[in-house]
Amino acid sequence: MVKVRGAISGNHPLSEQLIQAILDFKYGRNSKDRVKELFQKELSELIQLQEQLGFARVSTGALGIEDVLRPFTRTLGSLKSYEVIGDLPINRYHYTNTFYRQPKLVSKFPDDASVYKSDKNGLSDDNVLALNHLKNRESRIVVPGPVTFTKLIDNSENVYPSEQEQILETAKYLSKEISSLPENFKEIQFDEPVLAWKNISRSYRESIRDAYTTLKSAAKSRDLIINTYFESSENVVPFLLDLPVDGVGVDLVNTNLLSITDYSFDKKILQAGILDSQNYKPNVDGSLDTSDTKLYSRLTQALVELEPKELILSSNTGLDYLPREIADAKLRQLGEIIKESEE
Amino acid sequence: MSNLDIDFLTHEVGSLRKPNAFIKAGRNQKLTDADFDEFKGFLSLVGETEVSEELKNLFTRVGPETANDKDLHNELAKWRVWYNVKYKESSGIDLIDAGEWIRREMYQHIVDNDVVSGIKMLQHVRSFDYNFYKVGVNTSPIQYDRSKSIHVQEFKWASEVATKPLKVCVTSFNTVAEWSLKGKNNFDDLMFDFIDEVFVPETIKLLDAGVNWIQMDEPALTTHPKHVDTFVDGWNYWVDKISGHLKPDTVLGLHNCFSDYNLLWPILPDMKNLGAITLEFANRDTWKLGTDDESRVAFAEHKQVLKNLYDTGFKAKAALGVLPVHTDHETSPELIRDRLLYIQSFIDDPKLVLAAPDCGLRQRSLEVSHKVLKNMSKGAELAKKELE
Numbered sequence: 229m230v231k232v233r234g235a236i237s238g239n240h241p242l243s244e245q246l247i248q249a250i251l252d253f254k255y256g257r258n259s260k261d262r263v264k265e266l267f268q269k270e271l272s273e274l275i276q277l278q279e280q281l282g283f284a285r286v287s288t289g290a291l292g293i294e295d296v297l298r299p300f301t302r303t304l305g306s307l308k309s310y311e312v313i314g315d316l317p318i319n320r321y322h323y324t325n326t327f328y329r330q331p332k333l334v335s336k337f338p339d340d341a342s343v344y345k346s347d348k349n350g351l352s353d354d355n356v357l358a359l360n361h362l363k364n365r366e367s368r369i370v371v372p373g374p375v376t377f378t379k380l381i382d383n384s385e386n387v388y389p390s391e392q393e394q395i396l397e398t399a400k401y402l403s404k405e406i407s408s409l410p411e412n413f414k415e416i417q418f419d420e421p422v423l424a425w426k427n428i429s430r431s432y433r434e435s436i437r438d439a440y441t442t443l444k445s446a447a448k449s450r451d452l453i454i455n456t457y458f459e460s461s462e463n464v465v466p467f468l469l470d471l472p473v474d475g476v477g478v479d480l481v482n483t484n485l486l487s488i489t490d491y492s493f494d495k496k497i498l499q500a501g502i503l504d505s506q507n508y509k510p511n512v513d514g515s516l517d518t519s520d521t522k523l524y525s526r527l528t529q530a531l532v533e534l535e536p537k538e539l540i541l542s543s544n545t546g547l548d549y550l551p552r553e554i555a556d557a558k559l560r561q562l563g564e565i566i567k568e569s570e571e
Numbered sequence: 572m573s574n575l576d577i578d579f580l581t582h583e584v585g586s587l588r589k590p591n592a593f594i595k596a597g598r599n600q601k602l603t604d605a606d607f608d609e610f611k612g613f614l615s616l617v618g619e620t621e622v623s624e625e626l627k628n629l630f631t632r633v634g635p636e637t638a639n640d641k642d643l644h645n646e647l648a649k650w651r652v653w654y655n656v657k658y659k660e661s662s663g664i665d666l667i668d669a670g671e672w673i674r675r676e677m678y679q680h681i682v683d684n685d686v687v688s689g690i691k692m693l694q695h696v697r698s699f700d701y702n703f704y705k706v707g708v709n710t711s712p713i714q715y716d717r718s719k720s721i722h723v724q725e726f727k728w729a730s731e732v733a734t735k736p737l738k739v740c741v742t743s744f745n746t747v748a749e750w751s752l753k754g755k756n757n758f759d760d761l762m763f764d765f766i767d768e769v770f771v772p773e774t775i776k777l778l779d780a781g782v783n784w785i786q787m788d789e790p791a792l793t794t795h796p797k798h799v800d801t802f803v804d805g806w807n808y809w810v811d812k813i814s815g816h817l818k819p820d821t822v823l824g825l826h827n828c829f830s831d832y833n834l835l836w837p838i839l840p841d842m843k844n845l846g847a848i849t850l851e852f853a854n855r856d857t858w859k860l861g862t863d864d865e866s867r868v869a870f871a872e873h874k875q876v877l878k879n880l881y882d883t884g885f886k887a888k889a890a891l892g893v894l895p896v897h898t899d900h901e902t903s904p905e906l907i908r909d910r911l912l913y914i915q916s917f918i919d920d921p922k923l924v925l926a927a928p929d930c931g932l933r934q935r936s937l938e939v940s941h942k943v944l945k946n947m948s949k950g951a952e953l954a955k956k957e958l959e
Binding site (some may be wrong): 241251254319323326402460483509510512514549550552553554 | 682691693694695696697698699700701703704706708710749750751753754755757778790791793794829830831855868897898900
């Protein structure tokens with residue numbers, strides 16, 4: 229019997245109330261204490277929601293973290309201007325209307341892990357991992373994968389002689405960061421959307437394989453999942469399945485299910501991004517229309533027939549592109565889909 | 572109207588931060604003495620010292636009890652536009668846009684009003700850092716009330732005080748479709764619904780009202796590479812529909828920013844009547860002075876393709892951003908000069924080279940924006956002197 233569970237697969241949005249508090253703070257209309265108070269409440273509620281829905285490994289949804297690179301941009305000494313982030317250029321995160329500050333790599337990655345130990349969340353001023361909320365809970369974290377990390381930053385200083393070498397060095401550095409994570413982080417999702425966006429040449433594939441061998445070695449018994457999204461994963465799935473990782477994430481909003489049914493998932497966790505993080509079907513009042521829950525539960529049954537080691541249902545990536553109410557409604561729908569598919 | 576056919580024409584691109592007094596008045600909050608003092612600080616930027624009696628009278632009437640006083644808020648809206656124009660003119664720039672201080676946000680302005688229906692506004696989502704915008708979802712067919720207009724009144728108010736040429740910035744159809752959650756619709760159909768139902772009649776109203784330069788704001792243009800060709804179809808379809816209302820010197824401009832320009836260059840020659848491009852470059856450039864490739868790295872990356880484009884007859888005016896908008900770091904006139912001269916080195920004709928910020932300066936304080944816009948005007952003058 230294939231175990232099916234739900235998960236948050238990326239950044240989760242802030243509530244309207246917290247956003248208003250942030251804007252009020254930004255424009256001098258209230259204190260940061262109000263922001264901190266709401267942040268703690270909101271994070272607590274998000275974790276409770278996951279527990280209510282039976283998500284076995286909970287996530288902070290990177291709540292309040294400005295962009296996927298920000299903990300590194302802010303804290304990693306190898307990235308230029310990490311103390312004056314406001315001067316860094318703004319770059320569009322592909323396929324979205326969301327942007328990130330692009331750091332420049334100016335020196336080799338350090339030998340020690342520093343970011344997850346010392347970076348502070350901009351909204352809480354607490355450690356970025358929010359361990360006070362996660363203690364004693366099996367947890368998961370989303371980390372930019374070495375290929376995507378390499379592609380997103382400015383490499384014009386040529387710190388490493390080739391991109392392939394930089395991918396390997398990034399993996400070595402990230403392996404130290406993930407080794408530094410507390411024991412309760414049982415699952416690490418490496419986001420590698422770039423692998424679905426671009427054709428990956430054979431020579432790169434070797435470097436990527438070596439990079440993930442390094443990462444898996446550091447992850448030890450933690451499950452390591454590599455996730456792709458915003459384009460069809462069809463062409464890259466066989467390559468991903470061949471990597472030394474525990475699980476593979478497929479964007480089923482953009483990938484035809486029939487295109488991956490011939491592959492063998494039996495030794496891997498399949499993270500199925502079945503819900504769209506960039507759109508939803510509305511009822512007349514704008515709320516989420518969940519009338520397709522039954523259809524999704526049938527899709528889930530079809531995914532079970534692929535006989536993966538385990539099936540994680542999620543949105544194709546974090547729900548940060550939707551308002552919080554809709555995002556939470558999608559998480560609840562995931563819970564319903566899992567229930568229905570078990571009946 | 573002054574001549575727009577000048578070397579290094581300067582202009583602003585989009586929204587600016589609003590004076591707090593106007594924001595509070597819009598929220599029906601009583602203005603305090605401190606608000607009036609702060610407003611005087613704003614007035615000093617435009618060369619005035621005192622709040623006029625007429626505006627003071629309007630401000631003092633604002634409060635919860637006048638929340639539904641449409642005439643009062645209409646009068647205040649007019650003053651917003653007037654002061655926006657004065658602010659820009661006082662910075663020395665040549666081409667002024669018609670306002671945006673009566674617009675809440677560029678997407679919301681198009682879809683959340685009493686003219687357009689079909690999009691239900693939702694709550695905020697993140698743009699970047701701790702900046703957010705409201706998204707909307709398509710819940711019903713897109714419709715436009717032809718008895719009204721979204722932009723014409725703003726242009727008319729601006730025309731009352733402008734001493735320099737005016738353009739109107741319009742959030743364009745591709746971006747509106749990209750930024751709308753599609754609901755049960757799809758991108759292509761939603762974009763063409765917007766063109767047919769909203770953008771064709773609205774543009775005709777603007778042209779018939781005397782607008783001679785329309786900047787179509789398309790920050791989302793290359794977000795989805797597969798939508799780029801659809802946009803070109805949409806643009807040409809839109810131009811065909813409005814062509815009977817265009818004058819020989821009407822400028823239809825395109826603004827795009829924070830995007831993949833490698834997707835943009837190939838489509839530009841295919842866009843009918845494209846008279847100007849306004850793009851973000853300074854954000855990607857160095858802070859070093861100089862007209863060498865290394866100092867002007869952002870422009871150098873695209874130099875050859877742009878040179879080829881202009882060498883083969885492309886004639887649109889080009890504003891490759893010379894002023895970054897997401898930093899308080901001050902761009903000097905000399906740096907702006909060097910960026911303009913570098914651009915001119917491959918576009919050749921300085922009348923085709925425009926000076927503009929990367930995008931709207933909304934994230935900056937009014938003081939910082941005014942300062943850097945003045946620097947931009949000075950930088951353009953320095954560049955002209957170099958060519959003498």
